[in-house]
C-alpha cells in the first residue's frame with residue numbers, strides 16, 4: 743500500500759501536518775491521490791463555508807487543500823482529516839458536483855442543493871466531520887501506544 747504524496751508548504755509552521763496527512767491518507771486508503779497543501783490568509787478563505795479550509799479538486803487524482811493561517815493549532819488534525827474524507831468521498835464516486843454554478847451536488851445518490859442546506863446539515867459534511875473526529879481519536883490513541 744502506498745501513501746499519498748504530500749507537498750507541505752511552510753512546513754515549519756505546523757510540525758505535525760505531514761505526519762497527520764500520511765497517517766490519515768493510509769487510514770482512508772488514499773494511496774493513488776496527490777494532495778497539495780497551501781497555507782492561506784483568512785481573506786482568501788472567507789468566502790467559503792468552511793472557515794478553516796477549502797478543498798479544490800484539480801484533476802481526477804490531484805487535490806489542493808487551502809488551510810487558513812488562523813486555524814487554532816489543536817484543530818489542525820481534525821480539519822485536515824475532514825478534507826481528506828471529502829477526497830475519499832470524491833475518489834469513491836460518492837460525492838460529485840452535478841452543476842457547479844447552481845451549486846448542486848450528488849452524495850450517496852441523493853441530490854444536494856447547497857442553497858437549501860445549512861453547511862452543518864449537509865450529509866457529506868456530517869459524514870466528513872464524524873469520520874474526522876473518530877479518526878483523530880484513533881490517531882491519538884495510536885500515538886500514545888507508540889510512546890509507551
Ligand SMILES: [Zn+2]
Nearest residue numbers: 792824867870
Ligand atoms: Zn467539509
